[in-house]
């Protein structure tokens with residue numbers, strides 16, 4: 653586990669970007685850059701981080717950075733990794749360059765998943781980070797495959813027709829692990845040393861690695877911007893967001909939560925769940941609670957923990 657004093661003072665993701673106050677993804681990017689081990693190329697799919705960090709003629713990135721389409725972060729990262737490999741083989745380049753693909757949940761769970769699957773299957777040596785704010789936030793809070801059951805978004809609005817999103821969240825890590833990759837993990841910015849340690853570990857893997865990190869969004873999840881890290885911590889402490897890693901198929905729970913806080917504490921902080929507290933939405937609330945419980949049990953069992 654890294655310690656604060658081990659981290660570089662230099663900021664490679666700088667201030668002055670246009671992310672919203674309290675943006676969890678911004679904090680995640682800053683932390684990510686603290687884990688680098690040498691020359692790095694960041695491949696950034698369209699999304700909040702990309703649109704808000706590189707408004708021409710400014711940029712917050714002090715590493716090589718390329719903007720690519722919403723759907724192909726993993727494909728472009730594959731190409732860059734392969735190009736460096738060829739240059740090294742031909743003796744035209746001697747340095748090792750890390751490649752990090754960064755995309756939101758929309759760019760990962762939905763539209764980028766085939767590119768991600770292909771890159772994982774081909775075994776490219778890169779790190780893929782999905783920052784998950786649980787909706788298509790920069791285009792106006794539309795639901796994604798990562799939006800939890802019951803959450804209100806502009807395309808799953810809570811009203812008389814539906815009480816928020818009817819479907820449940822996809823198991824991204826399960827999908828990635830099924831490709832037989834060496835390293836996959838979840839993380840939360842409230843546990844900064846766990847996250848930064850994982851980024852470094854994932855970079856050191858010789859092959860593809862995936863990190864799925866929670867990114868609280870005050871604008872889309874509707875909470876006070878000063879509470880971002882509190883929301884990120886509550887996600888873990890209510891067992892909503894299990895923090896674990898999978899190394900060569902072996903699951904390990906990194907943050908144990910022996911005495912979970914009530915899920916309601918996490919839900920009540922966020923405007924996207926307000927309607928669930930009406931008597932007529934009782935069933936939706938229970939369904940979400942059940943999902944959280946079952947998901948925790950499933951992960952804990954895979955990790956060899958008692959539930």
Ligand SMILES: Cc1ncc(C[n+]2csc(CCOP(=O)(O)OP(=O)(O)O)c2C)c(N)n1
Pocket residue numbers: 698699700701722723755756757758759760785787788789790791796
């Ligand atoms: C093929 C395609 N469809 C739609 C869009 C419009 N678009 C750009 S970003 C985005 C949503 C991004 O959502 P997500 O990946 O979750 O990132 P966030 O905005 O939440 O950071 C959409 C729909 C696009 N750029 N390309």
